Every structure is written in structure tokens, then in C-alpha cells.
Amino acid sequence: MSILIDEHTKVLVQGITGRDGAFHAGQMIEYGTNVVGGVTPGKGGQEKHGKPVFNSVQEAKDAVGVDATVIYVPAKFAKAAVQEAIDAEVPLIVCITEGIPVNDMVSLYHQVREKGLKMIGPNCPGLINPGKSKIGIMPGSICIPGKVGVISRSGTLTYEIVHALTGLGIGQSTCVGIGGDPIVGSGFTDILAEFEQDPETEAVVLIGEIGGDEEEKTAAYIKENVDTPCFAYIVGSSAPEGKRMGHAGAIVSGSGGTAASKQAAFRDAGVPVADSIDQMAELVADRFGKG
Amino acid sequence: MNIHEYQSKTLFREAGIPVPEGSLALSVREAVSAYESLGGGTVAVKAQVHTGGRGKAGGVKLAHSAEEVEQAAEAILGMDIKGHTVRRLWIEQGSDIQREAYLSVILDRSDKSIGFIASSEGGMEIEQVAEDTPEKILRFGSTDYTFPEDEARKAAGELFGGEGADGVLDVMRKLFTLFVEKDLQLAEVNPLVLTGDGKVVALDGKIMVDDNALMRQTDLEKLRDEKEENPAEIEAREKGLAFIQLDGDIGCMVNGAGLAMATMDMIHMHGGSPANFLDVGGSSNPEKVVHAFRLILAGGKVKAVLINIFGGITRCDDIATGILKAFETMDIDVPVVVRLTGTNAEEGRALLKDSDLIPAATFAEAVKKTIALGKGENA
Numbered sequence: 001m002s003i004l005i006d007e008h009t010k011v012l013v014q015g016i017t018g019r020d021g022a023f024h025a026g027q028m029i030e031y032g033t034n035v036v037g038g039v040t041p042g043k044g045g046q047e048k049h050g051k052p053v054f055n056s057v058q059e060a061k062d063a064v065g066v067d068a069t070v071i072y073v074p075a076k077f078a079k080a081a082v083q084e085a086i087d088a089e090v091p092l093i094v095c096i097t098e099g100i101p102v103n104d105m106v107s108l109y110h111q112v113r114e115k116g117l118k119m120i121g122p123n124c125p126g127l128i129n130p131g132k133s134k135i136g137i138m139p140g141s142i143c144i145p146g147k148v149g150v151i152s153r154s155g156t157l158t159y160e161i162v163h164a165l166t167g168l169g170i171g172q173s174t175c176v177g178i179g180g181d182p183i184v185g186s187g188f189t190d191i192l193a194e195f196e197q198d199p200e201t202e203a204v205v206l207i208g209e210i211g212g213d214e215e216e217k218t219a220a221y222i223k224e225n226v227d228t229p230c231f232a233y234i235v236g237s238s239a240p241e242g243k244r245m246g247h248a249g250a251i252v253s254g255s256g257g258t259a260a261s262k263q264a265a266f267r268d269a270g271v272p273v274a275d276s277i278d279q280m281a282e283l284v285a286d287r288f289g290k291g
Numbered sequence: 292m293n294i295h296e297y298q299s300k301t302l303f304r305e306a307g308i309p310v311p312e313g314s315l316a317l318s319v320r321e322a323v324s325a326y327e328s329l330g331g332g333t334v335a336v337k338a339q340v341h342t343g344g345r346g347k348a349g350g351v352k353l354a355h356s357a358e359e360v361e362q363a364a365e366a367i368l369g370m371d372i373k374g375h376t377v378r379r380l381w382i383e384q385g386s387d388i389q390r391e392a393y394l395s396v397i398l399d400r401s402d403k404s405i406g407f408i409a410s411s412e413g414g415m416e417i418e419q420v421a422e423d424t425p426e427k428i429l430r431f432g433s434t435d436y437t438f439p440e441d442e443a444r445k446a447a448g449e450l451f452g453g454e455g456a457d458g459v460l461d462v463m464r465k466l467f468t469l470f471v472e473k474d475l476q477l478a479e480v481n482p483l484v485l486t487g488d489g490k491v492v493a494l495d496g497k498i499m500v501d502d503n504a505l506m507r508q509t510d511l512e513k514l515r516d517e518k519e520e521n522p523a524e525i526e527a528r529e530k531g532l533a534f535i536q537l538d539g540d541i542g543c544m545v546n547g548a549g550l551a552m553a554t555m556d557m558i559h560m561h562g563g564s565p566a567n568f569l570d571v572g573g574s575s576n577p578e579k580v581v582h583a584f585r586l587i588l589a590g591g592k593v594k595a596v597l598i599n600i601f602g603g604i605t606r607c608d609d610i611a612t613g614i615l616k617a618f619e620t621m622d623i624d625v626p627v628v629v630r631l632t633g634t635n636a637e638e639g640r641a642l643l644k645d646s647d648l649i650p651a652a653t654f655a656e657a658v659k660k661t662i663a664l665g666k667g668e669n670a
Binding site: 099100102103105106107109125138141142153154155160180182183210214217235236238239240243244245246249250275276 | 434503
């Protein structure tokens, strides 16, 4: 079992003829993802990696059926690409694109929910169900199948924790990079709710960072709704106030969004808080044993 | 990106929001002629810097004559306010203030909306009002870019106890439109004032622009004041690197924003102090590595450099090649510790074996080694 995707999920690639889209579509196919085609307006009828290219998401959906779409188009066109996927009612929309104007996400976020769809990202590495399917840019080679769910705002830190867990023989059920922007389609709580329903996920590791109040809300949510053991790690405790630390969302403003406040919230919810990636992997190993 | 108060007010004026008459001055002489062009009377001489607390620091003075303007301008120009040197003054006609209120439009991360914050308590920091008298803060918003008419009308009626409600509503509507059209992150009016003749005027203005939107807000990019920014950070932006200058002496070159923050945290945890935040991205392009080294070493304060790379899609051996190429083109006279993990890490480490780079097997080991070498100890 896993959440959100499995080896049967039919995946469409928006931007499949672009440099990044083409490369990662190839990587996904190689990993075993069921890529059914791609979209590039004006290039319908062509083929890429042996898969059909369509002019629009709707056209692709009608022709081959689509369960999920992954978006690699440049930031300028990303809003329109997400809107197209929403209009075609693709159940899972994964947006990898970095640098989307933040206000663009306001309406997209609410439309996705009103239509009962799900969205991951933007500015995220996507998700992977080890050994079965991956959507996005995560390196498949570092993952092994198992029982720990991973949710992270940062791409490289997702890889770090997966690498550390794998190194201890601890496999992962699904790893989800939710993205580093101020507004993302799915937050920690959305993904946690999925893991809570998944009988094969026995623990969840959460990697948060400074900025916003998502981690504080997540801690409160865990206290009320989550039985699956969780572990947390927050980065950015040494970041200066008012500076955007690479991710558009990673900024401490006034007393809000600090690492200390997030760590305290998790501790208060009974969630062990690690002070490094390695320590987090060890906490999981201590609780569940090495693989 | 932040812009100055006078630039914010120019945008307000263009959007139809009433602001006091004013004029920019870059020197004492210009301040005096600005005063005369405003027709004399009472003016405010206001420091233009990208930081709050100008009033408290003495960066805002009232003046009633050319002599007083001259004295105020002399005192304020060149003043240091929280590390920002005052280079620009805004000379503004005085207003007959009857009441003060607070109004802002923000990107509300929590509600995923474009949100209004309004309060009858104006002129002080809104964070303080939120703490002391949270009941005096009104919040409402929009999730589809349409102006929240009904809630705005209700709030407008409360700001000045019912007076000037039409004027407040008009400002709210225009501020909202400005926010949406210009892709802002914050449009704050504090205080919004009611004048003796019943007008509603934006007496101060603070605007933050979404950096991600500058690609389509090219007019706003022109408002950037590079003197308000760190020169290394400007260069980094031009080279496509996310870089922030810090106070310490351990240089950091990392791929990924999250890992870059984690590296800074880890340096702190082991008693060191990072000199910078730097995300080189997933690229193994040697050019980028060279630029990154230049930025890190520019100030001359850095005693050791830590390169912390997680190879995902990007392979570690490619990155190692990039680092070696960078070393061939530059003179680097501080110790450089490299930790490579992930895809093809062993191949990457093998490539660096005969170089001057100091390898480290784990994140923690790399941090400890770099700090020790920075102190001149043997790692």
C-alpha cells in the first residue's frame, strides 16, 4: 500500500517536450511510472519517449485517461498549466515549477479543493512510492520500499532523510515533497491524513522549515487526529529575521515563523523533535528497529 | 523586494488613493527647494530607508520653515537606521490629523487568501495591537481576487467610528486592486488618517513586491534601490544563485535551500558561525561553482569553506568535476571541506582524492572538520 499513487496510476507530463520535462519523463518511465503521454500546446501528434504528445490536458484525458499530471512548464506559464489541469478535473496535480508568483496560487488552491481534486506543490520535488512509481524529480535510487512515510517542505532534505533511513535499512511507504512556497496545494496535515488511513505506514517523519504557521497547525492536528507515530525536524533556527532563505516561504517575520516556535509546538503535541537528519533517522530506528 | 515609502505613495497616487503632496530630496539643498515648491507651511522630513522604526530613530522630523527643513535634512541625511544609511529624504506637506487607523492588504498564508487587516488603532505596530487588544483587529479576505465588498463596507464603518466611511471603503477597494494587479505581498497604510476636513489620506505607505512576480512586473523592478541591498546579494541574484550574507566565518556552498539552512543550523550547533546562506541549485556547472566561491570569499572574512552536496538527479561525480574546474581557475587559500552523498558519491570522492580538498564522510563530520580548520586546528 501507499498513498496518492501506485504502479497503476496513469501519469500525464505537462511540458514533456521541454528540457526538464523530457528528461524527467524519461526518468519516471525508467523507474516504472505508468506515463501515458504528455502535453505541449501546438505539438499534439508528436511522440516523446514513445508516448503520445497532446495539445491539451482534456484531449489527453479523453484519449488515454489520466489519473495524475505533473507540471514542468516555466513559472510564467505554470498558472495556466495548473488551471488547465483543474478544468480537466485531473484528480492529482503535481507542480514541480519553482518561482510561480505567490498570488497566483490563491485561487488555484481553492479551486482544487472545491472540485475535490488534490494538488502537490508548486516548487516541490514531487512524490515517490518506492519500487512502484514516482512523479517528479526525486532520485529513485536512494529509496527502498517500507513502512515510513516522509513529508517535507524541502527537496534535498527529503533526499537526505530517505538516504539516512535507507542506510539504516528502514524503507519508505511514500515520500512527498510538499514544496517550499508560501501557499502549496497540500500541506502537512493533508498528507498526514492520507498516511493515517494507510495501514502500511507505521510512522511518519515531517521535515519543516521556518516561515508561516503550517508546522504549528500540524502539531495541533496531530494531537487531535493522528495515532501514527510522528517525528519532526525543523530547519532554519540560525536564519536571520526578514530574509527569504532560498524558498519563497522560508522567512521569519517578527516573532512569527521561527524554528523555536515550531519545535515547541511539536514537542507539546508529543512529537519527538530531532536536531539533525541523522538523529531523526536514529529516533525512527530506536522505535522500530533497523531493517 | 521592498520599495521606499515615497515609491509606495507614488503607486498609491496612481491607483487613486489620496496621499499628501511631497517631493524627493537627495541633498540638503534639494530638501529646502522641495520645501519651497510645496509652498512652505508645516512639512515632515522623512528618511527613506528599507526598515521600520524610523520615527523612533529620529529619522522623521516636523519642520515649519526653510531653516528647520535645512536642519532636519542635515541631521537625517547620512544617519544610520538599523544598519541602513539614509540617502534619500521625502519632504511631505503636513496633514491636519483628526484620527488615525491601520489598514493593510497581505497575502494570508494561513487562510490562503488575499487578506485585509484593519484596525481603529493606527500609527503603532500592528503586531503590538494584535497582542494588546486583539479585539480591535478586523480581518477578512478574498480567495478569488474579487473585492470582499460586504465585509469591507462593514469594516470601513468602524475605522473612524463611522466618520469617513465612504473614503475608507474607496481606499480599501483601490488598495486591493493595486495589490492584485501589481502582485504585491504587502500593501500597508499605517496610519490611514482622517483629516480635519473629513478626508481619508494615506499618511505612510509600505509595499513589498513578490520577487517571483518581477518577471512580469517590469515597471516595479525599476523601483529597486540597490544601495539598500548587500552588493554580494545583488551579484548573486544576477548569477541565479540564492545567497544571503551572514556575520560568521564559515563559508557554505550547498545544493538545496533546505539543506543550506540545515547546514547553517549544524554549524551553529557545533559552535561555529556561518558566513552565508548559499544554494547553488542542482547544477554541476563549473561556472556556477566559481561564482559561488567568489561570493563566499569576497569579504575576506571566511576562514574555511564547507561544500555540502546531496547528489539526487545531479550526480556527485559531475559536481566533483565542477569543483575541480573551479579550483583550476581560482586561487583559493582557505581550507575547503567537501561532503558528497547520494548518487555516484564514491566516484565523486575518487575524483577529489588527489586534490587539496578535504573529504568528509558525513554531514556532521564535515561540519566539525570545517569549524576546526577555520580555527587553524588540524582536523
